[in-house]
Amino acid sequence: MTAHPRLSMNQATLRYAPLDEALRLVVAGGYEAIGLWREPVLEVGLAEAARRFADTGLRLSTYCRGGFFTMPEGPARRASIDDNRRGIEETATLAAAGAQGSTPVFVLVAGGLPDGSNDLPGARENVADAIAELASDAEAAGVTLAIEPLHPMYASDRAVVSTLKQALDLAEPFDPAVVGVTVDTFHIWWDPEVLPQIARAGASGRIATYQVCDWKTPLPEDVLLGRHYPGDGVIDFDSLTHAVGQTGYDRDIEVEIFNQAIWDAPWPEVVARTAASFDAVVAPHLATSVTA
Amino acid sequence: MTAHPRLSMNQATLRYAPLDEALRLVVAGGYEAIGLWREPVLEVGLAEAARRFADTGLRLSTYCRGGFFTMPEGPARRASIDDNRRGIEETATLAAAGAQGSTPVFVLVAGGLPDGSNDLPGARENVADAIAELASDAEAAGVTLAIEPLHPMYASDRAVVSTLKQALDLAEPFDPAVVGVTVDTFHIWWDPEVLPQIARAGASGRIATYQVCDWKTPLPEDVLLGRHYPGDGVIDFDSLTHAVGQTGYDRDIEVEIFNQAIWDAPWPEVVARTAASFDAVVAPHLATSVTA
Numbered sequence: 192m193t194a195h196p197r198l199s200m201n202q203a204t205l206r207y208a209p210l211d212e213a214l215r216l217v218v219a220g221g222y223e224a225i226g227l228w229r230e231p232v233l234e235v236g237l238a239e240a241a242r243r244f245a246d247t248g249l250r251l252s253t254y255c256r257g258g259f260f261t262m263p264e265g266p267a268r269r270a271s272i273d274d275n276r277r278g279i280e281e282t283a284t285l286a287a288a289g290a291q292g293s294t295p296v297f298v299l300v301a302g303g304l305p306d307g308s309n310d311l312p313g314a315r316e317n318v319a320d321a322i323a324e325l326a327s328d329a330e331a332a333g334v335t336l337a338i339e340p341l342h343p344m345y346a347s348d349r350a351v352v353s354t355l356k357q358a359l360d361l362a363e364p365f366d367p368a369v370v371g372v373t374v375d376t377f378h379i380w381w382d383p384e385v386l387p388q389i390a391r392a393g394a395s396g397r398i399a400t401y402q403v404c405d406w407k408t409p410l411p412e413d414v415l416l417g418r419h420y421p422g423d424g425v426i427d428f429d430s431l432t433h434a435v436g437q438t439g440y441d442r443d444i445e446v447e448i449f450n451q452a453i454w455d456a457p458w459p460e461v462v463a464r465t466a467a468s469f470d471a472v473v474a475p476h477l478a479t480s481v482t483a
Numbered sequence: 484m485t486a487h488p489r490l491s492m493n494q495a496t497l498r499y500a501p502l503d504e505a506l507r508l509v510v511a512g513g514y515e516a517i518g519l520w521r522e523p524v525l526e527v528g529l530a531e532a533a534r535r536f537a538d539t540g541l542r543l544s545t546y547c548r549g550g551f552f553t554m555p556e557g558p559a560r561r562a563s564i565d566d567n568r569r570g571i572e573e574t575a576t577l578a579a580a581g582a583q584g585s586t587p588v589f590v591l592v593a594g595g596l597p598d599g600s601n602d603l604p605g606a607r608e609n610v611a612d613a614i615a616e617l618a619s620d621a622e623a624a625g626v627t628l629a630i631e632p633l634h635p636m637y638a639s640d641r642a643v644v645s646t647l648k649q650a651l652d653l654a655e656p657f658d659p660a661v662v663g664v665t666v667d668t669f670h671i672w673w674d675p676e677v678l679p680q681i682a683r684a685g686a687s688g689r690i691a692t693y694q695v696c697d698w699k700t701p702l703p704e705d706v707l708l709g710r711h712y713p714g715d716g717v718i719d720f721d722s723l724t725h726a727v728g729q730t731g732y733d734r735d736i737e738v739e740i741f742n743q744a745i746w747d748a749p750w751p752e753v754v755a756r757t758a759a760s761f762d763a764v765v766a767p768h769l770a771t772s773v774t775a
Binding site: 315 | 520574596598601602603604607634635636638639640645646648649652672673675698700701702704705706716718719722748
């Protein structure tokens with residue numbers, strides 16, 4: 192089987208597959224890249240995971256995920272910062288183990304309002320402080336932190352960073368090689384500012400990863416799981432992919448789907464459908480490579 | 484019973500109460516104002532509804548609602564524009580029947596993507612065109628159209644207008660007495676730009692109505708029904724109400740709740756709890772009246 196050379200399987204799409212199985216399936220599906228998740232990697236141990244990953248010949252597109260540092264100073268915050276430092280190191284190790292073209296990108300989800308708090312600006316300040324604290328670690332490790340704005344429906348319980356503009360404002364004080372953003376169609380498609388903000392992200396070299404999946408209503412009971420194959424919903428992948436391409440973004444593009452029905456489907460079918468949906472609605476809008 | 488003099492009961496909070504019953508309950512609860520909905524009004528007929536409403540001595544704060552005009556030109560769009568014209572006339576009639584201080588505000592919900600379309604910018608242009616078409620009717624009737632940005636989780640199926648900034652940009656070409664915006668805490672609390680955009684709305688005289696209710700997760704299976712009494716969720720009514728007050732907004736403030744459990748509760752209890760929650764978390768942040 193083959194897959195588009197820029198398609199990367201985000202491991203969350205194969206939520207229940209152990210690491211070995213996910214790697215085997217993705218290779219068998221003809222993919223060249225994967226975005227790994229911490230839990231299945233740490234389940235086998237970092238060193239062993241890096242060895243097995245190196246054997247596949249796949250590129251690493253991202254490592255998911257860190258963040259969750261909106262709480263005020265105290266032991267919980269220190270534990271989160273320490274955990275993020277470990278995540279940065281894991282990212283560097285896995286990217287070094289990946290094939291040429293791997294990108295040491297560590298995706299950051301901010302976290303929601305601290306328990307009992309309604310201080311959204313305060314939580315956002317805590318995010319800015321955490322990024323400032325982690326930037327030197329990321330720089331030393333050669334890792335890019337990719338702040339991910341999440342859809343505003345998650346603002347209270349998962350991510351107080353809700354728009355691409357806000358993520359870019361947070362990234363602005365730092366070297367773009369150290370702090371960038373995650374551009375995920377599901378989270379930002381609705382934003383009236385999305386196209387100028389993608390252009391801004393590109394102009395400042397801050398698109399650390401481009402992730403695609405679709406939006407469809409009604410939302411499922413757990414609104415985290417309302418992500419669909421590209422083309423199964425209402426997102427215009429033409430304009431978004433074109434905008435990302437116009438910035439010169441030429442890295443891997445991940446398909447990341449949280450969806451109970453897709454998680455429960457046979458894994459080889461998911462691998463094949465992901466590649467087919469990417470070919471159908473994303474690939475046609477990628478700039479043609481110049482091979483002069 | 485008494486209620487805060489600026490509290491208005493949005494009739495949707497008493498979803499299943501017929502018009503007469505809603506009016507009676509709100510008067511009995513000591514309220515001075517109500518935001519009426521079209522369906523219960525038209526159920527008894529406009530002229531009769533206006534007579535009964537006039538008898539209550541209540542002010543009209545808003546009339547809900549029009550809009551739903553994202554479709555391309557054709558019979559469905561003409562039907563929607565005509566229906567909105569009738570809504571404008573109904574607003575004028577009911578505001579004239581209301582007590583002094585009534586505000587002829589017709590709330591507009593844009594509508595979602597047309598069936599089978601993923602052209603969000605196109606749908607938004609259709610909204611702008613519809614408002615341009617209706618503005619002269621509104622002006623002639625002395626009615627203010629209040630464009631309501633809805634939470635981005637409704638962008639595909641209910642409202643392609645998702646932020647206060649976007650609503651203000653749409654309103655900008657028109658006289659603020661003719662086209663303003665609805666500031667509803669549930670829809671905009673998450674927005675990093677909310678405070679400057681409230682200030683902008685106030686500075687241009689475009690806050691046609693301020694509506695309050697709270698946000699809490701997990702969201703219910705029908706995400707339309709996730710609205711709560713002020714104080715039961717995570718919204719900071721202090722900063723938002725203060726920002727609205729700072730603009731000089733001195734009209735009625737509506738509590739509008741869509742929530743199955745609240746709809747199913749005894750109506751007098753809902754009337755009382757609405758007033759109590761308003762007193763507890765909204766009223767303390769209203770500017771003190773100067774009675775020199």
